Amino acid sequence: MQRHSQNPVLTARQVPYPATLVFNAGVVYHDGRYVMVFRNDYGRDGDPQFDGTNIGLAISRDGVNWTVEPQPLFALEDVQAAFRDVLRHRYPANWVRRIYDPRLTVIDGRIYMCFAIDTGHGISGGVATTEDFKTFQWLSVSAPDSRNMVLFPRKFGGKYVRLERPFPVYMREDPEAFPIWCGESPDLVHWGHHRPVLGPDEVPFANSKIGPAAPPIETERGWLTSFHAVYKDPNLRLEGWEPQGWFKTYHSGLMLLDKDDPSKVIGMAREPLIMPEADYEVNGFRGSVIFPCGMILEPGGEVKLYYGAADTSVALATAHVDDLLARIEPF
Amino acid sequence: MQRHSQNPVLTARQVPYPATLVFNAGVVYHDGRYVMVFRNDYGRDGDPQFDGTNIGLAISRDGVNWTVEPQPLFALEDVQAAFRDVLRHRYPANWVRRIYDPRLTVIDGRIYMCFAIDTGHGISGGVATTEDFKTFQWLSVSAPDSRNMVLFPRKFGGKYVRLERPFPVYMREDPEAFPIWCGESPDLVHWGHHRPVLGPDEVPFANSKIGPAAPPIETERGWLTSFHAVYKDPNLRLEGWEPQGWFKTYHSGLMLLDKDDPSKVIGMAREPLIMPEADYEVNGFRGSVIFPCGMILEPGGEVKLYYGAADTSVALATAHVDDLLARIEPF
Numbered sequence: 001m002q003r004h005s006q007n008p009v010l011t012a013r014q015v016p017y018p019a020t021l022v023f024n025a026g027v028v029y030h031d032g033r034y035v036m037v038f039r040n041d042y043g044r045d046g047d048p049q050f051d052g053t054n055i056g057l058a059i060s061r062d063g064v065n066w067t068v069e070p071q072p073l074f075a076l077e078d079v080q081a082a083f084r085d086v087l088r089h090r091y092p093a094n095w096v097r098r099i100y101d102p103r104l105t106v107i108d109g110r111i112y113m114c115f116a117i118d119t120g121h122g123i124s125g126g127v128a129t130t131e132d133f134k135t136f137q138w139l140s141v142s143a144p145d146s147r148n149m150v151l152f153p154r155k156f157g158g159k160y161v162r163l164e165r166p167f168p169v170y171m172r173e174d175p176e177a178f179p180i181w182c183g184e185s186p187d188l189v190h191w192g193h194h195r196p197v198l199g200p201d202e203v204p205f206a207n208s209k210i211g212p213a214a215p216p217i218e219t220e221r222g223w224l225t226s227f228h229a230v231y232k233d234p235n236l237r238l239e240g241w242e243p244q245g246w247f248k249t250y251h252s253g254l255m256l257l258d259k260d261d262p263s264k265v266i267g268m269a270r271e272p273l274i275m276p277e278a279d280y281e282v283n284g285f286r287g288s289v290i291f292p293c294g295m296i297l298e299p300g301g302e303v304k305l306y307y308g309a310a311d312t313s314v315a316l317a318t319a320h321v322d323d324l325l326a327r328i329e330p331f
Numbered sequence: 332m333q334r335h336s337q338n339p340v341l342t343a344r345q346v347p348y349p350a351t352l353v354f355n356a357g358v359v360y361h362d363g364r365y366v367m368v369f370r371n372d373y374g375r376d377g378d379p380q381f382d383g384t385n386i387g388l389a390i391s392r393d394g395v396n397w398t399v400e401p402q403p404l405f406a407l408e409d410v411q412a413a414f415r416d417v418l419r420h421r422y423p424a425n426w427v428r429r430i431y432d433p434r435l436t437v438i439d440g441r442i443y444m445c446f447a448i449d450t451g452h453g454i455s456g457g458v459a460t461t462e463d464f465k466t467f468q469w470l471s472v473s474a475p476d477s478r479n480m481v482l483f484p485r486k487f488g489g490k491y492v493r494l495e496r497p498f499p500v501y502m503r504e505d506p507e508a509f510p511i512w513c514g515e516s517p518d519l520v521h522w523g524h525h526r527p528v529l530g531p532d533e534v535p536f537a538n539s540k541i542g543p544a545a546p547p548i549e550t551e552r553g554w555l556t557s558f559h560a561v562y563k564d565p566n567l568r569l570e571g572w573e574p575q576g577w578f579k580t581y582h583s584g585l586m587l588l589d590k591d592d593p594s595k596v597i598g599m600a601r602e603p604l605i606m607p608e609a610d611y612e613v614n615g616f617r618g619s620v621i622f623p624c625g626m627i628l629e630p631g632g633e634v635k636l637y638y639g640a641a642d643t644s645v646a647l648a649t650a651h652v653d654d655l656l657a658r659i660e661p662f
Binding site: 006009087088089090091097118119120122123124140142143144145156158164166167168169170172179181183184186187190191192193194195196199212256261263264265276 | 391417418419420421422424426428449451452455465470471473475476477481495497498499500501502504510512516517518520521522523524525526527530592594595642
């Protein structure tokens with residue numbers, strides 16, 4: 001893939017409200033413009049203590065130059081009020097801590113957002129829908145722990161399908177070797193037919209957790225699907241704020257899922273799609289982290305991949321879809 | 332509660348096939364007889380290494396004297412074949428290791444079984460249905476990790492409801508402080524409206540994980556619901572096989588859930604319903620473990636509670652429902 005010359009395409013400096021780390025952005029092309037929702041951890045100023053997280057909205061005509069809307073999508077209080085209703089719970093408002101890592105998918109012309117939510121009981125994954133990014137309908141929240149949910153842009157046999165990344169720790173040798181699973185739903189509210197898609201032991205460049213990255217794009221050969229893959233090396237001293245040293249490299253991987261059964265991996269690129277090499281990927285809050293959350297297939301065959309770089313900014317890389325497919329080997 | 336004089340009511344000696352630890356049994360009254368499905372860990376012979384786990388079936392006319400059917404419900408190979416189909420996965424057969432801890436609920440005259448399933452990706456909870464305990468229809472398997480699922484015996488607004496025990500570890504101070512959650516389903520296949528029911532920090536006699544125990548029973552005041560609650564004391568040296576010493580006491584707790592919104596706790600007994608005291612509760616494979624999986628409300632008001640004792644046998648305790656309700660304090 002080619003990194004864009006204007007990288008990073010979004011940084012905290014472009015945000016007209018308090019913003020420190022601007023990364024992990026879902027992107028879709030919708031209604032004649034590119035729409036991005038990004039995670040903003042604000043108030044850090046180089047300090048790992050931070051004030052909070054919100055989600056910002058940015059618009060672009062070309063997918064490269066972005067204008068950030070004047071306000072974040074919601075105030076924390078709005079999120080807490082929404083989930084208090086959804087979860088029907090009796091816990092204090094601060095039981096819901098934040099929502100983050102949004103991914104966007106357009107299905108039948110409507111926008112859906114998957115997200116992670118931190119609560120007093122752990123991490124859940126959720127799905128919401130909106131027409132205008134002002135009013136959201138909160139459709140579902142999973143039991144904890146799960147996150148990195150991404151929706152496919154069309155239905156399969158009348159069912160919505162999503163990939164997700166549960167956090168199973170029991171009965172396993174490596175407590176952080178988390179896999180990718182898949183589920184389907186008639187209504188985006190009730191989810192079933194959960195099944196395993198890919199284990200971290202099946203990825204040559206991972207020795208720890210993996211997870212869905214951007215929502216898959218449809219090609220003639222199947223669903224081209226990015227994922228993140230973590231390689232841990234305690235001997236590495238990577239850039240980052242963590243006082244005890246940061247030693248996890250997040251690569252982006254690429255796999256092909258069966259056109260009709262998207263739980264079935266039929267191909268994989270044996271090498272990472274991108275490895276952290278550029279300055280803005282290697283240096284930052286958590287260095288050497290590439291975390292794609294948005295992938296767009298242009299009519300001419302160009303693929304735009306938007307990824308969080310070093311948990312600090314949003315970067316863009318491009319490739320022709322045929323070149324990406326050429327890297328896929330049978331799985 | 333009164334322990335039954337014939338306790339334990341089921342031990343490995345009553346099982347006509349290899350059986351070592353016979354415990355955690357779901358029980359319902361159905362078609363004029365008591366029906367029990369129990370977990371059987373076989374081949375241990377006092378050794379923590381064991382050959383496997385299956386599920387046995389026992390029948391009783393009085394709920395006290397049980398006759399075990401000649402064969403376990405399914406061979407491991409049958410379970411593996413069933414889940415290979417359900418999960419549509421490409422992993423080897425031994426990726427599915429066992430199913431265990433069954434609970435039974437009768438809804439509209441039909442028998443449903445919830446169970447835990449250990450796989451190469453962790454622990455899932457599942458739901459199946461049967462008419463004859465010969466043929467099972469496998470309805471759903473959750474993403475990992477979750478278990479201790481129990482179904483309510485009736486629907487709420489047309490939806491099935493279950494309690495479950497996810498294993499959230501991220502973002503939490505105590506990695507084993509697992510809570511009780513609730514979900515609902517139109518068809519027992521797709522599950523949604525997940526919401527928190529009870530955290531371990533809300534149980535006076537727990538300092539670690541809690542989980543649903545037997546399926547709830549309906550009373551005039553609400554759903555009388557047992558749960559297990561773990562109290563860890565590393566200074567204790569409890570009976571058991573674990574070489575490093577066993578120090579977890581499993582109490583049974585009792586709570587009352589709202590009649591119309593079963594995710595809402597409206598009352599709780601401040602003291603455990605039963606604490607491990609009898610010889611068969613204190614001594615065994617894991618001593619001081621009381622783990623109810625079956626609760627029956629008789630027409631006269633007697634409540635029968637069936638519980639796994641020391642992960643070794645099945646015991647029975649009884650009480651009048653009014654006496655149990657009298658122990659419930661507002662929550």
